[in-house]
Amino acid sequence: MKSIQNSVATAVSRCCRLGAGVVAGTVLLTGVSQAAELRLSHQWSTKDIRHKVAQIVADEVAAADVDLEITIFPSKSLFPPREQYKPLSRGQLDMVVLPLSYAGGQQPAYNLTLMPGLVKNHDHAARLNESPFMERIEGIMAEDDVMVLVHGYLAGGFAGKDKCITSPEDVAGLQTRAAGKAFEQMLASAGASIASMASSEIYNAMQTGVLDAANTSSSSFVSYRLYEQVKCYTPAGDVALWFMYQPLLMNKSTFDGLSEAQQSALMAASAKAEAFYLAEAKKEDAASVEVFKEAGVEIAEMSPEAFQAWRDVAQASSYAAFVEDLPDGQALLDMALAVE
Numbered sequence: 001m002k003s004i005q006n007s008v009a010t011a012v013s014r015c016c017r018l019g020a021g022v023v024a025g026t027v028l029l030t031g032v033s034q035a036a037e038l039r040l041s042h043q044w045s046t047k048d049i050r051h052k053v054a055q056i057v058a059d060e061v062a063a064a065d066v067d068l069e070i071t072i073f074p075s076k077s078l079f080p081p082r083e084q085y086k087p088l089s090r091g092q093l094d095m096v097v098l099p100l101s102y103a104g105g106q107q108p109a110y111n112l113t114l115m116p117g118l119v120k121n122h123d124h125a126a127r128l129n130e131s132p133f134m135e136r137i138e139g140i141m142a143e144d145d146v147m148v149l150v151h152g153y154l155a156g157g158f159a160g161k162d163k164c165i166t167s168p169e170d171v172a173g174l175q176t177r178a179a180g181k182a183f184e185q186m187l188a189s190a191g192a193s194i195a196s197m198a199s200s201e202i203y204n205a206m207q208t209g210v211l212d213a214a215n216t217s218s219s220s221f222v223s224y225r226l227y228e229q230v231k232c233y234t235p236a237g238d239v240a241l242w243f244m245y246q247p248l249l250m251n252k253s254t255f256d257g258l259s260e261a262q263q264s265a266l267m268a269a270s271a272k273a274e275a276f277y278l279a280e281a282k283k284e285d286a287a288s289v290e291v292f293k294e295a296g297v298e299i300a301e302m303s304p305e306a307f308q309a310w311r312d313v314a315q316a317s318s319y320a321a322f323v324e325d326l327p328d329g330q331a332l333l334d335m336a337l338a339v340e
Helices: 002-014 020-028 049-064 085-089 108-114 122-129 132-143 181-189 199-207 218-223 252-256 260-294 304-325 329-337
Strands: 036-041 068-073 095-097 146-150 153-160 175-177 213-217 232-234 242-245 248-251
Touching: 036 049, 049 068, 049 095, 049 146, 049 248, 049 260, 068 260, 085 095, 085 146, 085 248, 108 132, 108 181, 108 242, 108 304, 108 329, 122 132, 122 153, 122 260, 132 146, 132 329, 146 252, 146 260, 153 218, 153 260, 181 304, 199 213, 213 218, 213 242, 218 260, 232 260, 248 252, 248 260, 304 329
Parallel strands: 036 068, 036 095, 175 213
Antiparallel strands: 095 248, 146 248, 153 213, 153 232, 153 242
């Protein structure tokens, strides 16, 4: 029996391991326990909140002692950031933490998860996660053999090199970097000139005078030390324009191939990670404010009236473009806007 098990183990180690289902199914042929190893990919460092979310799931599953191991591949060490959804949907990757809008090319509906003004604050984001809108998004994922384990949104704000950015009129004539196509459409409609670049390039662009203002996540504002280049910071507060859905996803067939005990452990771990994700996302916004204050940067606040003014601009630009690109786009947009 031991030689058979060794042969199976050798065969499993040599195969390309297209998901846990392959591993579990092979081991079951020997009559031994349904051990499985899952591979989880993401693009961030091990200090990032999204890695910590993944680590909680891995640690909790390990502690449950259900013969299930999750190996995390951080810092885009397994797949390039924007090339993770397809292998996930094909079962070549088991789990991923991913900005869902990265897969907007495969599923245009996902572009709605990075849309200006659609999410007002973190509590609103949590309600969206439990809404018919998210059920529809998850239904689209299911068509690709993908499921959500952990919901999560991260927020962001604006920063101006020479002035505060709170209302649409504040960006008129400014060379501005936006996070995502929909934000570029909105800012251009408000009179800004758009400079497309990665968030890692904002610092140098401001330093050399190429960029007047920027829109990105709270964590990027801090990690890229943008407080050294700007006069004013408008963080995510009671209302914020920039929210990006970045869930922990899993291949559904891989999940279905796990034992009932393994599935239960995974879901319990995911629930704990989701609560952490929401709490820490709020803390990141607050922490960014303190960093900018300590650097002597002026802190501005976006009023509910300014938020609505931005949303009006977005409705005539970003929202209209989304609806035009997707046959049922208006219905999906209405579902999202219906969440109070």
